[in-house]
Amino acid sequence: MSCRNAEQLARALPAGRRTRQRGAVLHVLLDCPDFVSAQQLHALTTADGIGVGLTTVYRTLRELEARGRVDVVRDDVGERLYRIRPFGRHRHYLVCRACGRSRPVEADAVEAWVDLIGEAAGFDAVEHTVELTGICATCRTDAPAVADDGEPL
């Protein structure tokens, strides 16, 4: 596997200690253009020969999530999928249900809306989850255009 910008980001992640395992998870994560599950990460590190325990993978991801270095979505089964957060600010994604490819979307409008709603309701520490899924143009033309069930949410 090739390394793109591991050094920069690895240095930008002031977690607890610098261990071989955390490095491995980060390394793999940095080379994943799309969302991956904990299990996939575990398999990938193993394939790399670095071998990180499943427990540690979960722990590292939770750590990263708490520090806001990854974005998290859930697939249709409820499984958590992780992706390195490109910049300081968090992002929201539009994920294709057919091929799984995702693209970040411009969500300033939503961020503003969230602040407004929270304030209006008198809530503190408001957090939000926003997920978009659909069928991308490529998959629509490839596949028989069946929406599986067709019920738009």
Next chain:
Amino acid sequence: MSCRNAEQLARALPAGRRTRQRGAVLHVLLDCPDFVSAQQLHALTTADGIGVGLTTVYRTLRELEARGRVDVVRDDVGERLYRIRPFGRHRHYLVCRACGRSRPVEADAVEAWVDLIGEAAGFDAVEHTVELTGICATCRTDAPAVADDGEPL
């Protein structure tokens, strides 16, 4: 348990067959002002003496979800929580992480945003999940105002 408007909505739910069990689940659901889990529903119907199998509860909920008669959120553990959808249109909620109470929020802005994003990206059948959590005014004054971890998403 008292029944509020079971008749109206029960008639408004053109599922497959009209069975005692589906009626029971609906009945309980209609009397739940806040989100409940499948397990809770199962317990409630049992407490009512109506006794609906857990399998059937799950099946009924999936049915209701497919027909858009319930809104669904996930708690922090990933567990699904259901709530009868007040009107035809789906709603989004602001849920208190401390007491669990929820209130629907005005989300037209988000609905419009979703349409825009989906169209711009050339995606079909775009679905969305929007969840807001926070600490309500009541819980803030009651509890030691600790944000648990304090990291706003």
Next chain:
DNA sequence: AATGGAAATGGTATTCATTTTCATATAGTG
């Protein structure tokens, strides 16, 4: 370089929501 204690690791066992299976019961029609 040696040390010591706190932090991190990871194999295994466990939890627990949700799904599958499949034998039985029932709604609804004629």
Next chain:
DNA sequence: CACTATATGAAAATGAATACCATTTCCATT
């Protein structure tokens, strides 16, 4: 009433995520 597609539900399976805990490793200090 008989008949059949449909629904039910107990039990078993699934699988992500967590708990446990003995062992290892980082790293500030001597």
